[in-house]
Amino acid sequence: xxxxxxxxxxxxATQFIGRYKSSRVIVIYGQVxxxxxxxxxxxxxxxxxxxxxxPDGVLMVHxxxxxxxxxxxxxxxxxxxxxxxxxxxxxxxRYSPREYVTIRIHKVYxxxxxxxGLTEDxxxxxxxxxxxxxxxxxxxxxxxxxxxxxxxxETMVGSIDILGEDxxxxxxxxxxxxxEASPEAVHQLKRYVExxxxxxxxxxxRGILVATGISTSAYRYLKDYGLxxxxxxxxxxxxxx
Amino acid sequence: xxxxxxxxxxxxATQFIGRYKSSRVIVIYGQVxxxxxxxxxxxxxxxxxxxxxxPDGVLMVHxxxxxxxxxxxxxxxxxxxxxxxxxxxxxxxRYSPREYVTIRIHKVYxxxxxxxGLTEDxxxxxxxxxxxxxxxxxxxxxxxxxxxxxxxxETMVGSIDILGEDxxxxxxxxxxxxxEASPEAVHQLKRYVExxxxxxxxxxxRGILVATGISTSAYRYLKDYGLxxxxxxxxxxxxxx
DNA sequence: CGTGCCAGGTGCCCT
DNA sequence: AGGGCACTTGGCACG
Numbered sequence: 001x002x003x004x005x006x007x008x009x010x011x012x013a014t015q016f017i018g019r020y021k022s023s024r025v026i027v028i029y030g031q032v033x034x035x036x037x038x039x040x041x042x043x044x045x046x047x048x049x050x051x052x053x054x055p056d057g058v059l060m061v062h063x064x065x066x067x068x069x070x071x072x073x074x075x076x077x078x079x080x081x082x083x084x085x086x087x088x089x090x091x092x093x094r095y096s097p098r099e100y101v102t103i104r105i106h107k108v109y110x111x112x113x114x115x116x117g118l119t120e121d122x123x124x125x126x127x128x129x130x131x132x133x134x135x136x137x138x139x140x141x142x143x144x145x146x147x148x149x150x151x152x153x154e155t156m157v158g159s160i161d162i163l164g165e166d167x168x169x170x171x172x173x174x175x176x177x178x179x180e181a182s183p184e185a186v187h188q189l190k191r192y193v194e195x196x197x198x199x200x201x202x203x204x205x206r207g208i209l210v211a212t213g214i215s216t217s218a219y220r221y222l223k224d225y226g227l228x229x230x231x232x233x234x235x236x237x238x239x240x241x
Numbered sequence: 242x243x244x245x246x247x248x249x250x251x252x253x254a255t256q257f258i259g260r261y262k263s264s265r266v267i268v269i270y271g272q273v274x275x276x277x278x279x280x281x282x283x284x285x286x287x288x289x290x291x292x293x294x295x296p297d298g299v300l301m302v303h304x305x306x307x308x309x310x311x312x313x314x315x316x317x318x319x320x321x322x323x324x325x326x327x328x329x330x331x332x333x334x335r336y337s338p339r340e341y342v343t344i345r346i347h348k349v350y351x352x353x354x355x356x357x358g359l360t361e362d363x364x365x366x367x368x369x370x371x372x373x374x375x376x377x378x379x380x381x382x383x384x385x386x387x388x389x390x391x392x393x394x395e396t397m398v399g400s401i402d403i404l405g406e407d408x409x410x411x412x413x414x415x416x417x418x419x420x421e422a423s424p425e426a427v428h429q430l431k432r433y434v435e436x437x438x439x440x441x442x443x444x445x446x447r448g449i450l451v452a453t454g455i456s457t458s459a460y461r462y463l464k465d466y467g468l469x470x471x472x473x474x475x476x477x478x479x480x481x482x
Numbered sequence: 483c484g485t486g487c488c489a490g491g492t493g494c495c496c497t
Numbered sequence: 498a499g500g501g502c503a504c505t506t507g508g509c510a511c512g
Contacts, residue, residue: 001289002270002350004247025291025305027268029243029355039420039505040367048242048357050266050293056306064266064357065297067315068492074308074507096483099505109243112351114270116289116305126281128488157462158424158486178489179280182501183399184425191428215500221398281490309507315492337498340490369503400501419503423486456485 004112010088013108017053017081017090020113026053030088031107034061036071038099044071046106051090053079059092059101073101126234128178131210132161134237135174139164141237142174142208142230157191170204171196181211181229186221193227245353251329254349258294258322258331261354267294271329272348275302277312279340285312287347292331294320300333300342314342367475369419372451373402375477376415380405383415383449383471398432411445412437422452422470427462434468 005016013028020026028051034044050062052069057077060069073092077099080091090103132151139146145167153163162174173196175189186209193207207227214222214229222229246257254269261267269292275285291303293310298318301310314333318340321332329346373392380387386408394404403415414437416430427450434448448468455463455470463470 002247004351006243006245025303027291029353036505040365042363042365042505044360044363047360048355050268050355050357052291052303054306054308058306058308060308062266062293062357063359065295065299065316065359066493067295067299067301067310067313068506069308070360070363072308072505074505075306094505097505109355110245110353112270112353114289114291114350116291116303118304118306119285119288119311122283122285122311124281124283124490126490157428184502187398187428187432217500277490279490283490307508309491313490315490335490338490365505367505420505425487458485 002112002114004110005108006110008108008111010083010086010108013088013105013111014081014083016111016113017088021053021055021079021081023055024113024115025055026111026113027051028053028105028111029109030105031109032061032103032105034071034101034103036099036101038094039097042071048109051103051105053090057092059090059103061101061103071101071103073099077101126178128161128176131176131178131232131237135162135176135210141232142172142210146172155192155195157195158188160192160196163196166206168204170206171200173205173207175207175209177209177211179212181209181214181218183215183218183221185209185211186218186225186227189227190221190225193225243353243355245351246349247351249349249352251324251327251349254329254346254352255322255324257352257354258329262294262296262320262322264296264356265354266296266357267352267354268292269294269346269352270350271346272350273302273344273346275312275342275344277340277342279335280338283312289350292344292346294331298333300331300344302342302344312342312344314340318342367419369402369417372417372419372473376403376417376451382473382477383413383451387413396433396436398436399429401433401437404437407447409445411447412441414446414448416448416450418450418452420453422450422455422459424456424459424462426450426452427459427466427468430468431462431466434466 032049033046052060056075059073061071077094088105092101150163153160161176164172273290274287293301297316300314302312318335331344333342391404394401402417405413
């Protein structure tokens with residue numbers, strides 16, 4: 001199930017990788033230099049690093065710190081293994097946009113591989129969708145008397161999370177953020193409100209930002225624009241998901 | 242330099258991880274279940290997976306596909322190792338925001354570790370900063386006769402990449418994007434232009450979006466708003482970085 | 483396949 | 498520590 005080679009020859013390592021690269025996750029500890037070129041470009045000098053490949057084409061070069069790889073190609077890339085003298089060479093091509101990663105491994109300390117699956121039904125709880133779902137099920141989470149007219153209402157300037165109506169008959173644009181609302185979210189809401197106002201002359205239009213919190217600067221914009229904020233907590237929505 | 246254990250006992254694996262967790266990268270192949278809770282929540286049932294820890298506190302649970310870990314905690318988190326019967330337990334705490342990852346490893350196929358450094362002077366070429374640098378060095382990249390007045394000009398609605406003046410004395414707001422410009426970039430530029438117009442009544446104010454390309458919808462907004470687009474290619478700027 | 487947008491985004495720089 | 502923003506953003510759903 002788990003296969004590995006310690007201090008393999010270049011030839012053995014090449015064979016190992018060739019055998020498993022399209023069906024398994026492969027982990028390589030090695031003395032590595034690497035380059036990336038495409039939309040941008042970067043270069044890494046020789047140093048011990050960790051290489052990971054996955055059967056979907058993922059290629060990552062990890063260093064000793066940080067969560068993200070320092071150089072990578074995403075799923076859908078194609079991996080080629082070859083030998084250049086004493087150096088094991090991995091080349092990865094991403095096709096759209098065109099991006100190249102070349103890894104030269106001067107010394108392989110270990111290469112290992114195991115078949116690893118994918119959690120098909122993986123689900124994160126507490127996403128924006130969950131919040132919108134909860135509001136759809138219980139509109140009063142926005143405010144008393146709120147009625148939903150439409151979800152994901154498409155406009156020329158983007159799609160509105162929820163378009164509704166308050167108890168006085170005003171149109172209400174609701175923008176939902178799953179976390180701390182940023183100024184960008186306020187600008188977004190303002191755009192929607194202006195669009196709806198333009199489409200419904202003479203009718204009252206309000207904008208409500210629903211989020212777990214809001215930054216001070218975002219709150220300032222919000223007030224300047226005459227928009228409103230409604231805080232929710234996980235506890236508010238958990239009963240409706 | 243490289244250390245590893247094959248099919249270790251829980252006790253040995255625990256010792257191994259405890260010994261290296263604050264100084265080295267550790268890779269574990271194992272039969273794993275995991276939970277995450279914090280701003281959101283998620284759960285993984287027992288399955289073979291790949292665990293990686295780094296001395297800066299990074300903890301990642303990788304599956305057989307995708308570039309990103311399915312569950313993780315970022316740098317700055319703290320890792321605790323313990324044993325629960327026959328199960329190796331990794332608990333990770335991120336402090337701000339408070340988030341918990343718990344990994345239960347029912348079978349360790351292999352645990353390995355190596356000291357890996359960090360490329361201190363790592364530099365990506367072709368970022369937005371590079372483009373702005375190039376314009377600062379050669380303002381005519383924006384247009385003939387363009388003069389820079391200020392970089393990162395701070396306004397109430399965000400910071401303007403470059404504020405300048407054209408040969409006719411109009412103020413020019415320049416927004417730089419390193420890739421394909423999205424509608425969001427156009428809205429951003431529009432905000433800045435409106436702000437500058439408000440601050441400089443009676444003065445001509447233009448807005449120019451500088452990017453390698455622009456999406457069709459973004460271009461429509463741009464034209465609607467009376468803004469301008471200036472394409473650049475990597476070749477344009479490479480001489481000035 | 484591009485287009486749009488959320489994400490537990492992460493990382494970087496600044497206050 | 499928190500704010501603001503770029504990112505080779507990645508990932509997903511949808512036209």
